[in-house]
Amino acid sequence: MPRASKIFCGFRALGYVSNHVPLEVRLKFKEKENYVITCVGKAFHTYNCSKLAIISVSDAHPDDITCLAVAGNLIFTACQNIVRAFHRGTKAVKTLVNKDKDISLLLPFGHHLICVDIDSNVTVWDYRTEEIYLEMDFDPSQFKISAMVHPTTYLNKILIGSRQGVMQLWNIKHDKLLYSFTGWGQPINILQQAPAVDVVAVGLEDGQIMVHNIKYDETIVKFRQEWGPVTSVSFRTDGHPIMLTGSSAGHISLWDLEERKLKCQMRDCHHTSVTGMKCLQNEPLMVTSAADNTLKVWIFDMPDGSGRLLRLREGHSAPPNKVLHYDNKGHNILSAGQDSTLRSFSTIHDKHNKNLGRASFDKAASKHSGLKKDQYMMPPITDFTAESSRESEWDNIVSCHRGLTLTTTWNYQKSTMGKHKFKHERFDNEPSLYKNVTATAVNITLCGNFVLIGYSSGHVDKYNLQSGIYRGSYGIDKAHSCSIRGVVVDGLNQQTITAGSDGSLKFWKFHKPKLLESISLSTDISQILLHRESSMLAVVLDDFTISIVDIDTHREVRKFEGHSNRVTDLTFSPDARWLISGAMDASLRTWDLPTGKLVDCFLLDSAVTSVSLSPTGDFLVTTHVDNLGVYLWSNLTLYSFVSLRPLEEFYEPKLLVMPGTSVEKEDREDSSDDEEEEYLSSDFKSPEQIADELVTLSLLPNSRWQNLLSLDIIKSRNKPKEPPKKGKAAPFFLKTIAGITPTFDINEENKDDKDDSHLLKGRLLPLSDIGLSLSKAKTNSDYETIVNKFKELGPSRIEVEIRSLVPEGGGSVDIMVQFVKFINYILSTNKNFEIAQAYLGLFLKLHAEVISNEIRVQEELDVLCSNQSEKWIELQTIFTQCLCLINYLRTATV
CATH class of the missing domain: 2.130.10.10 (YVTN repeat-like/Quinoprotein amine dehydrogenase)
Structure with a gap:
């Protein structure tokens, strides 16, 4: 299947921390560390509570995760009608397939897992054997399950709450209803076990919190929060009788259970409903999460008993409008969101992420009023520009906002808003004329000293970033008679280019507002970008x-056509x-x-x-x-x-x-291009398969063949000063054969004197073993045997073998002809190329005089010469092509 994109593949997604799915806390006793699990859509993250550092990211699910649960070393997730069990928070080790309905609730119960789907059908799984233990069906019109809890010390029993406000206590071992609680006439949102036995906290839709004794069916104490439905409940276990409840407004209430009153409030903890809230066991710490994409750790050390924000991990709470790489290394990405914040995300590690703050008309007043009810919050950023050349000296980011004439500056190094806000006095002096004027485009020069701002009125103003002083405008009255859609400056501060919505491009001198040239395009301009x-x-x-x-x-x-809708951005x-x-x-x-x-x-x-x-x-x-x-x-x-x-x-x-929050491990897909398939193919090709295209080497060590032509020099240089010491000889009854790896001659006794004679007729010198093989060689397999014999010999023995091929050495002219044919065969196979050249060179060096007198050997060498020339021309053509391609690529990229 062809790849969707030949250039890009998904890597990972940044900026996700949590969503509306309640978090889970897991305690590791050996490490004495608490870990928080949050859902981010199709995956979940695991953080440690000590630093809120991300520990692991799970594999992606086919759809969004609906709920989480933790039991021992396993993390359970529900996606559609499938439950997956994850070990170490990355890989799914078990999969439980429920009925066709999506799962809405999970409750681990010993070695069992209780699943509730959207139609209130309960399935109890034994996750060790992956078998269904029990099934229970409820009528959603009479009892729609909304919450579950396992009361402490209640063996085989679970407490189930419903949207009708009724609670039921069930024994899942015997599939028996033990007791039905009348309830309080309000839908039950949450059930939470209290530190005391038999006591459960019940959170209702109307904001009431009932601390109920289920053994006697009595309400111990009743509270009510005025901020809407109860979305989460938790108890402190560090010695303080405090119950905490979260609301849909993002506030948290702390209730004193001994004095039965409200102890204090924590307002604006989150921008949206507090869906996840857990107090850490035996610690004065609490972890909260919400759909505003934040995860917070609170410590209870304030004088009134409330919590103080200890650690924070967050992303955009509204979709980002614009992204831009900040530095020349490409490690930091600036992102402006619809939540009016400007953030920096790091591609190296999340610990380098920055929050430059939320845009505000009065930053000091915003801190006192709180972010949620901030009356000074500015509209979202629609466009911004950044330049890192002067980041350590003054503000280096300028942004324009939706519906505002005012533009703001930001300081990346200090991670805060800058000290300047640019707005020309003409817009204040004539408010009726410039009532609906907004800043539409900004650009900072490469030197980082100036910023140019374009407005919907057609004006283009220039300001000094260091001092904030106005440095002039372009045009006599204004640069364009229409809205400015873009303004850019070249790299040398020589030209300023402005674009109007009427399709006109104007080129100005940067320092003097003089118009150089103006061109008109075919239609209206939406935006511009300069390289x-x-x-x-x-x-x-x-x-x-x-x-x-x-x-x-x-x-x-150039002109590019192809998009069928508005082009939003380009790079x-x-x-x-x-x-x-x-x-x-x-x-x-x-x-x-x-x-x-x-x-x-x-x-x-x-x-x-x-x-x-x-x-x-x-x-x-x-x-x-x-x-x-x-x-x-x-x-x-x-x-x-x-x-x-x-x-x-x-x-x-x-x-x-689209990629998930973990690094994508995508299998390589087959490309549709034949060249790419051939290049990327990982199939192994043997020397026989590439014999028609290339040549292969023997892979022997260089010492076996490289110095064959210089053996006489090496021997004279390495002549020993003392006679060599004789090594230990083998027993007299064991015959040996000399070589690189000496071996025993086990066939010595079976040899026939008549057949094994190495003497040629008329000659007294014996014929070598390879010489004898050459004299008998007739087929290609015989030549392959001789090649293998040569590979086993050392340089000195090879020289001796080649010396003995001439008549004076015990050989003959026929054997010399056979040797030339042997070399010709090696070249024709395109294998063992280097040793064939070395053997041929040594043969010509040692026997040049004999060859000059023997016509038969000369004729065979002529055939060898023509074959060798053809092979070399083929190789030279391939070398030339490669060198030309390398030269082109090297000069083209300079």
């Missing part, structure tokens, strides 16, 4: 097309070869600027709202509609060969699954 190093300006038009303008020649050089690759664009048609397209073609396109689950490619080109960052996360996509071209051919005109993009 300063290449002087390429990307212009997004309202007809869903993208134009590329060269700001040096002031000409349109250049570091070398300006690619332009990546995202649109509301839920597609992400990669355009190749040199060829002007579309080289990659894929679809996503939701539309892209912002996109940014890191300065190093390793990660692409995207944000999406109604998604709180920041998604990282890995660039495959940095790690493997990718053939980027232009896509067809009517190419149908495929859906690419």
Whole structure:
């Protein structure tokens, strides 16, 4: 199956901490450490309470997790109608398939797990054997299950609460209803076991909290919170008789059980309902979570007994609008969300994440009033720009806000709002004329000294970032007669380019507001983006097309068409070869600027709202509609060969699954391109399979063949000063054969004197073993045997064998001819290439005089020479191609 994208694959999602699913706490006695498990959609995170550092991320589920439960070393998750048991918080070790209905509640009970689906059908599983122990069905119209708890010391019994306000005590061993509680006429939201035996806290929909004795069916004490339904209940176990309740408004109440009154309140703990709340065992600590994507640890050390925020882990509580890589290393990503906050996410480790704060008209007043009821909160950031060159000296981030003329500055190093807020006095002096004017575009120069701000009225103002002083405007009255859609400055502060909504691009001198040239495009402009190093300006038009303008020649050089809806954002690759664009048609397209073609396109689950490619080109960052996360996509071209051919005109993009919070381990899919398949193929090819294309070596050590032509020099240099000591000889009855690995000659006794004679007729010198094999060689298998014999010999023995091939050494002219044929055979097989050349070189060096007098040997050498030339020409052609390709790639990337 072809890959949806040839360039990008999902890596991981940043910015997810928790959602509406209640958290769970797990205590490890050996490590004496508490761990918090929070749900983040299709996966869950495990944090330690000591530092709130992330310990593990689970594998992704096929759909969102509906509930969590912890039992011993196992973490249970419910996704649709399937329950999975995770060990060590990463891999699922057991899977329990329930009925067709989705699961809404989980309750571990010894070695059993109680599951309740949305139709109030109860299934009791024995998770050790993965078998169903018991099934119970309830009528949702009469008893719709909403909460469950196992009362302490109650053997085989569970207490079940319903939306009708009735509670029932069941014995699950005998499938028997033991007692039915009349209730209080309100839906039960939560049941929580108290530290005291027989006592259970019941949280109701109308805000009442009943501390009830289930043994005598008596209510011990009754409380009521005025903030809406009770969403969570917990008890302190560190010696203080305190019960804590969470509300849908994000407040937490602390109730004194001895004095039976409200002890204190913790307001605005979360922006949304407090769904998860657990007090740590025997510690003055509490962990809370909510759907606002935050996880908090509180310590009870305040004078009134309330909790103080000890540790915090958070992300955007509303979807981000825009992302931008901050530094040149690409390790930090700035993200502006609809919650009016500006955050920095690290691709290296979550401990480097920053929260630059929430935009406010009066930061000091916001701290006193609290974030939830902050009257000074500014609208969300719609656009921002950042430059790191002067980050240690003054503010280096400027943002514009929805519906405001005012623009704000931020300091990345101090992680706070800056001291300047830019707004020209013309907007205050003539409020009726500029009533609905808003700041629409901002840009900081590469030097970090100036910021340019464009407005919907057509004005473009320039300010000094260090002092906040106004430095002039462009145009006599204003730069454009329409709304400004973009403003950029080149890398040398020579040109300023402004874009109007009427499709006009104007080029100005940066220091003097002098108009250099103006060009008009085919339709209205939506936004612009400048790649300063290449002087390429990307212009997004309202007809869903993208134009590329060269700001040096002031000409349109490329035009890209393909999106079927509004283009929301775009980004250049570091070398300006690619332009990546995202649109509301839920597609992400990669355009190749040199060829002007579309080289990659894929679809996503939701539309892209912002996109940014890191300065190093390793990660692409995207944000999406109604998604709180920041998604990282890995660039495959940095790690493997990718053939980027232009896509067809009517190419149908495929859906690419968005990454989860853990690093994706995606199996490599087969590519549709034949070249890529051939390059990426991992099938092993033997020397026989590549014999028609390349040559292979023998893989022998260099000492076996490299110095064969210099053996006389080596022997004279290494001549021993003392006679060699004779080693221990084998017993007289064991014959040995000399060589690299001496072996016993076990066939000595069976040899026939007549057959084993190594003497040639008319010669007194014996013929060597290899010489005898050459004289008898007739087939290719005989030559292969001789090759294997040569490989077993050392350099000195090889020299002796080749010396003995001539008539004076005990050989003959026929054996010399056979040796040349033997070398010719090795070259024809394209194997053992280096040793064949070494043996041939030694043969020619030792027997040059004999060869010059023997015509038969010369004729065979002529055949060998022509074959060797053909092989070398083939290799030389391949070498030349490789060198040319390397030269081209080296010069093209400089």
